[in-house]
Amino acid sequence: MSVVQSVDNVALLPAYLAAGTAVLVLLADLLVARARVTVVAAALGATATVVGAVLVGSGGERRTFCVGSDCSYVFDGRAALVAVVVALLTLGVLGLSGPLLRDGTSPAGEYCFLLAASMTGGVVLGAAGDLITLIVALETLTLPLYVLVGLRRGSLASIEAAVTFFVVSVVATTLTLLGAALLYAATGALHLGRLGALFAERPELLDLPLTTAAVALVVLGLAFKVAAVPFHAWAPATYDGAPLPVAAYLSTASKLGGVVALLAVVQRALPAEVTGPVLALLAVLTMTVGNLVALRQRRTVRLLAWSSVAQAGYILAPLGALALAAGRTDDARAAAYAAAVAYAVFFVVLELGAFAAVVALRPAGAAGGTLDDLRGAARRRPWPAVALALALIGLAGLPPGLAGLFAKVTVVRSLLDGGAGWLALVVAVNAVIGLAYYLKVTAALWAAPVPGGVAGPAASGPGEPVPVGPVPAPAVRAWSVAAVLVAATAAALVLGVAPQLVLDLAAR
Structure with a gap:
């Protein structure tokens, strides 16, 4: 029996552009061998990926690699949103990496190629229609980051962070692959839509121990990628040991990839009554532990890392409410996914904005330092300090950071609509706890500086040499790139133009 498989090259255009960016960077580095040309090639490719994703996404849903009604690649409004965000994050990280590449700390060709390869995985991930495509795309997003974390020459902390990240991520991938294999053994299907239909038509499959084990392994394996408690221990050490731009990418694009993968599996493949309670428990643990530990952090990047853990709990909360929303209207479930x-x-x-401001406030190529190093920063460099304050206020969900406030209100409203009032209360309590450290950092920016400044031992990352003598000021170009990036982001978000647009795209 012959099987005809359709291929839609237009649907694959954003993936072609992202992969072409990686090839373009390799050629630029080989033929020209100038760091500036290589970075420009990567930036142009990322920009082309954004344009391609917008054009293809505006034309409605497109499917390819289909056999019958089952498709391995579905490019719709949500996939376009993910592709655009990942490509823009890549552009932002390239802008922040200027000082790192100019001083030769990291080789420009390898650095830009790995970023482009990771961007390709993120673009494909949003459109994945089966478990194999989803896992391969997620690993394509993650694998280059192992090398990027350890690519800083002469840094023991960077190598330690890379090894930690590699070992934990391999375990997570193994669990996810084992879960996918067991799901195939129990159901004979790998396409997300087909799995969802099978569980709906044959609820007796849920009673099989094999199915229970498969669902648990897939969810727990993806929870590693999101850095959900208790699978979070790798994140603070990895973020703190990585170069600041790479830590920014880890905290944003990598986490977004884990969320997208988990959302795709929960929404389309796995039954909500099984995954809902597990995700609700993970959400409560993640936001509570993340906020409580962040209160005690003195290193800037570790504080942002624990804040990132807590924010993952807020993202998981609507998915945890799906078990209760399953018995309600489809609108309640759609609202949970969109939230x-x-x-x-x-x-x-907002997280990228926070890291951009930290890069602008720190000496070129330096680690994130401690909170004491940020004291009085607003007196020395007011604009980056204001940008950092705006990003932190947005993460806290306070005005004038309307985007952060809108996001938290959207999550709470989806929980109330889904009948998970107790989970909405937990989110509200944790949001209040989070105010303590966000406002503490913001207040430190205008406080009196600590004598000795950044020249003390605390200013260095773990395993890094202590600076001796005067510390050079951040490069003007790095400051301007970071300031423009954060100012543009803050302007769009504070004006409140973006929130409803993003929610509308997410609901598609």
């Missing part, structure tokens, strides 16, 4: 996507998008944009 998770919208919150993830706003989080990664």
Whole structure:
């Protein structure tokens, strides 16, 4: 029996552009061998990916690699949103990486190629229609980051962070692959839509121990990628040991990839009555532990890392309410999915803004330092300090950070509509706890500086040499790139133009 498989090259255009960016960077590095040309090639490719995703996404849903009604690649409004955000995050990280590449700390060709390869995985991930495509895309997004974390020459902390990230991520991938294999053994299907239909038509499959084990392994494996408690221990050490731009990418694009993968599996393949209670428990643990530990952090990047853990809990909360929303209207379930996507998008944009401001406030190529190093920063460099304050206020969900406030209100409203009032209360309590450390950092920016400044031992990352003598000021170009990036982001978000647009796209 012959099987005809359809291929839609237009649907694949954003993936072609992302993969072409990686090839273009390799050629630029080989033929020209100038860091500036290589970075420009990567930036042009990422920009072309954004344009391609917008054009293809505006034309409605497109499917390819289909056999019958089962498709391995579905490019719709949500996939276009994910592709655009990942490509824009890549552009932002390239802008922040200027000092790192100019001083030769990291080789420009390898650095830009790995970023482009990771961007390709993120673009494909949003459109994945089966478990194999989803896992391969997620690993394509993650694998280059192992090398990027350890690519900083002469840094023991960077190598330690890369090894930690690699070992934990391999375990997570193994669990996810084992879960996918067991799901195939129990159902004979791998396409997400087909799995969802099978569980709906044959509820007796849920009673099989094999199915229970498969669902648990898939959810727990993806929870590693999101850095959900208790699978979070790798994140703070990895973020703190990585170069600041790479830590920014880890905290944004990598986390967004984990959320997108988990959302796709929960929404389309796995039954909500099984995954809902597990995700609700993970959400409560993640936001509570993340916020409580962040209160005690003195290192800037570790505080942002624990804040990122807590924010993952807010993203998981709407998915945890699906077990209760399953018995309600389809609108309640759609609102839960849209709330998770919208919150993830706003989080990664604000998190990138926070890291951009930290890069602008720190000496070129330096680690994130401690909170004492940020004291009085607003007196020395007011605009980056204001940008950092705006990003932190947005993450806290306070005005004038309308995007963060909108995102938290959207999550709470989806929980109330889904009948999970107790989970909405937990989110509200944790949001209040989070105010303590966000406002503490914001207040430190205008406080009196600590004598000794950044020249003390605390200013260095773990395993890094202590600076001796005067510390050079951040490069003007790095400051301007970071300031423009954060100012543009803050302007769009504070004006409140983006929130409803993102929510509308997420609901498609």
